[in-house]
Structure formats: structure tokens, C-alpha cells
Amino acid sequence: MRKKRKGSETDVSPEVTDKFASACDSRSSNIRSHFSLEDYARIKKRCKEDVDAPPVGSCKSRLAGIATAPPCGASSLVPLGRGLKRKIGCIEVITRIGGKKKIDDDYVKGGTIGRGKFGSVWLCRSRSCGVEFACKTLIKGEETVQKEVEIMQHLSGHPGIVTLQAVYEDPDCFHLVMELCSGGRLIDQMAESQFSEQRAANIFKDVMSIIKYCHEMGVVHRDIKPENILLTTSGKIKLADFGLAMRISKGQVLSGLVGSPAYVAPEVLLGNYSEKVDIWSAGVLLHVLLVGFLPFQGDSLKAVFEAIKTVKLDFHSGIWESVSKPARDLLARMLTRDVSSRITADEVLRHPWILFYTERSLKTLSIKSKSKIQVGPSIQVSHSPGTELSLSRINGGCHSQGPQPALTSHSSSCKSEEQDENGLVDVLAVAISHVRISEPKRTRLCSPTGPIEQQCSSNLTANNLCRAF
Ligand SMILES: Nc1ncnc2c1ncn2[C@@H]1O[C@H](COP(=O)(O)OP(=O)(O)OP(=O)(O)O)[C@@H](O)[C@H]1O
Numbered sequence: 001m002r003k004k005r006k007g008s009e010t011d012v013s014p015e016v017t018d019k020f021a022s023a024c025d026s027r028s029s030n031i032r033s034h035f036s037l038e039d040y041a042r043i044k045k046r047c048k049e050d051v052d053a054p055p056v057g058s059c060k061s062r063l064a065g066i067a068t069a070p071p072c073g074a075s076s077l078v079p080l081g082r083g084l085k086r087k088i089g090c091i092e093v094i095t096r097i098g099g100k101k102k103i104d105d106d107y108v109k110g111g112t113i114g115r116g117k118f119g120s121v122w123l124c125r126s127r128s129c130g131v132e133f134a135c136k137t138l139i140k141g142e143e144t145v146q147k148e149v150e151i152m153q154h155l156s157g158h159p160g161i162v163t164l165q166a167v168y169e170d171p172d173c174f175h176l177v178m179e180l181c182s183g184g185r186l187i188d189q190m191a192e193s194q195f196s197e198q199r200a201a202n203i204f205k206d207v208m209s210i211i212k213y214c215h216e217m218g219v220v221h222r223d224i225k226p227e228n229i230l231l232t233t234s235g236k237i238k239l240a241d242f243g244l245a246m247r248i249s250k251g252q253v254l255s256g257l258v259g260s261p262a263y264v265a266p267e268v269l270l271g272n273y274s275e276k277v278d279i280w281s282a283g284v285l286l287h288v289l290l291v292g293f294l295p296f297q298g299d300s301l302k303a304v305f306e307a308i309k310t311v312k313l314d315f316h317s318g319i320w321e322s323v324s325k326p327a328r329d330l331l332a333r334m335l336t337r338d339v340s341s342r343i344t345a346d347e348v349l350r351h352p353w354i355l356f357y358t359e360r361s362l363k364t365l366s367i368k369s370k371s372k373i374q375v376g377p378s379i380q381v382s383h384s385p386g387t388e389l390s391l392s393r394i395n396g397g398c399h400s401q402g403p404q405p406a407l408t409s410h411s412s413s414c415k416s417e418e419q420d421e422n423g424l425v426d427v428l429a430v431a432i433s434h435v436r437i438s439e440p441k442r443t444r445l446c447s448p449t450g451p452i453e454q455q456c457s458s459n460l461t462a463n464n465l466c467r468a469f
Helices: 014-019 027-031 037-049 082-097 145-155 186-192 197-216 266-270 276-291 301-310 318-322 325-334 345-349 352-358 360-370 421-433 462-467
Strands: 107-116 119-126 132-139 164-169 173-179 229-231 237-239 378-383 389-393 406-408
Touching: 107 132, 145 164, 145 173, 186 229, 197 237, 197 276, 197 325, 197 345, 197 352, 266 276, 266 301, 276 325, 276 345, 325 345, 325 352
Parallel strands: none
Antiparallel strands: 107 119, 119 132, 132 173, 164 173, 229 237, 378 389, 378 406
């Protein structure tokens, strides 16, 4: 029987979930999702075999989800581009025929640089050009290796996607030679220190740009989490691990319990979902970036899922008082259970919090206007009955309901960057004038619910991938 790495059904029983011990005290363990749904599936199996099995939280295995969406291609509503067809054709050929060339012919093997659940990632150096790459070796029998390769190739060319350089096959394994990200994982940086809002916004913008690109290319990642966000030596963000990714066409519905528990969207737990699951997961990431801990926690898998479905997040008190209101507003719009109200990647990128911290022109404007304007610190963005955001200056803070689209520039985490706040009114006006949030259906954020309403180093071409075989 073939092993299922990803895309196989996960049935998480209460007995298994109750064995899951998640939250630890350390900063690092507060933000790690570590265990994918597949982990739990494996744990379940193990629990059957051994009643004294260690808690799920101690396991190092990986997931299985179900990928029940119809395969893209002939049945896809979106016609495939010529290039894509060529790429897919290439992958099909190379995976069917198998490679004649060995990876050792072309690369010198180096040390291990990472370990996934189904194999290791190791350093290698091209014999021909001397450039270093990362090689992910996947043991054969993994049903979705082909899908992972196809999706990586489909997305290849974007600077935020780890470039797939070549694929080799030997009797036991597939070897995916990828662009090397020597800067480590985002999660490790997050564990080291709390980010300022400025830094968080810049990282988050990059992440969301990549997600937007994936969605535009008809790909749902389904496992957005800081463990899968890598950095280059120069600090550039790269999205990795497309093992759970799926091709999706417009209007298509995916199903299957897939992802990493702490990051999984509520609709995934219900069964039918779309690319919006990546927005939710990115919202969880933003939560961690802003305050350093996961929003939905529990001491069992069941408890984590229950929290995802029902916990009412309070962004108004405690630690949130030190986070700017625009940041909280964005978070609220991402972590909304009503999928149709949840904003899109494009809307995230046009949100004032992102624009303010990442648009150079706004910063410049801020500095220029600093000396001219003296205003109070609180600015509120409110939704007009129409659909656009309008800006008005008010004293004080929050609306009494809903995700709070209120802007204030108070952030203890980023004081140095916000000292020119007196000049922000015009800046924010400019920022907000760029924002059109589509039809704001503002539901109360995270209220308890019953049933949830629901190019680059782009040296990869089809040709050079094929050449490996
Ligand atoms: N291109 C790369 N450059 C540098 N390191 C990498 C690269 N790809 C992966 N790694 C390292 O290897 C680890 C495992 O890689 P990856 O997540 O792709 O494997 P996986 O088997 O899907 O693992 P996971 O259990 O995280 O799902 C990463 O966390 C990272 O540390």
C-alpha cells in the first residue's frame, strides 16, 4: 500500500485529539504550529498501536489531509495557459518516464539543512556552475510529489516563490533541487524577538504579495505558517513547501481536512472552502507577528479546533492596547469567520496599515507634513453606508461593534517609527484614499458562533527541469 503524505483523509478522533498537548510557556512554543493535521492522523494510528504513546505534541511526524478537489486541467474552469500546459506536460513526462541522470552526476552533496516529516533537505552544489542549492529528498510512494513539483513549477518565476531548479528520480526517492534560502525560517526570527509594527508590516506585505500571486495563479497553499516562510541571505521572503497546495479554479470548492491545526481556517473544519483559507492562516500569522502568540490555542486538538470555531477574540484590551488600531482592524478583517466578509489578499495589500508602513511615498509625505500639521493622535476610519472607507478625525477610539476599522497611531512596539505621527493625518488620508474594501459586510469579529457560516533567479524553465531527466 502506498504511503500518503499529503492529500489523504484525516480523521481526527476525540481520543486522539485529547492526547494532544500543545501550548508550552516559551515564546517559541507559543508561536509554533509544528503539528499539521497529518501529524494527528499519524498519532491516531500510533495511539491505536500503543495506548501509552506520547502526547501528540511530542511527535515529529507529519500530516495527511484530503485533497478532494477535482484535478485541474481538463475539468478546470480556467483554461490553462500555453506555458502552463507545457510545464505540466513536461512534469508528466519526467515523472512518468523517470530520470536517467542521477543527482550525483550534477550536484555534490552537502550537509543537512532542514528536516521535513518525509525526508530531509540538504545542501548541494552544482558541479557545473558551483552554485549552492537546497535539495529536498522525498521518499517514493508519496502520492503528491508530482503535484508539489507541478505547482512549484507553475508558480516559479515569482521572486517570492522558492524556485525549483531541477527534479531527479532514483529508485527510492525524488530529489527536488531548489533555490537555497540561507536566511532560515521566519518562525525562528519570530521566536527570537518581538517585531516592531514597521517590520511586521513589511514582512507581512511580502507574504501577502506572494499569497496574492498564488491565488491569481489559481493555487491555494493551504499551509501558510511561519515555518514555511523562508528567508534569503539578503532577508527576502520566500514561500516554501507546496506539499499541501492545490490548484483551484474560480468558484471551485475544495474539501478535506488539510493544514496545520493552529492556522487552519474554520471553514476547513466544516469541509468546504476556497482560497480564503490562506487569508485566515495569514491572519493567524499576523496575530503572532503583532503580539507573539497564537490566537487559537488549547491543550488538545479538539480544544484548538473548538477555539478556531468559537473563541471571541478581544482586540481592545490588554496587550492589544499597545498595538495600533489599523493593525487590529486588518487582523479583524482577516480573522473573520464569515468567508464572504473576509478580505482578499489584494485588499490586505491596500489596507492603510500596510500602506502606511510600506509605501515610501507615504513616509516621505509624513516627514514633509510633519512640521506643518499639529493634530491629535486619534484618527478614525469609518465605513460610510456605501462601500468606501472615509476618514474623519475624532477624539478617542473604538466603535462599539464589529471589526474595528479605527486608526490610531499608538504602538508601543514601534515608538521610534511613529514619532512623526503628528504629520500622519494627511498621510493616512492619502493611504485611505487608495483603499476600497469591497462591500464591507461587517460582522462582529469572532463572536461565538453556532455553526460557522459558513522571475527571480528564475532560471527554471520547463526545459531545464526536463533536462534533469
Ligand atoms: N529552499 C530551501 N532553502 C533552505 N532551507 C530549506 C529550503 N526548503 C526547505 N528548507 C528547510 O527544510 C525544512 C523542511 O522543508 P519543507 O517544509 O519543504 O519540508 P516538508 O517535508 O514539507 O516539511 P514540513 O514538515 O515542514 O512540512 C524547512 O523548514 C527549512 O528549514
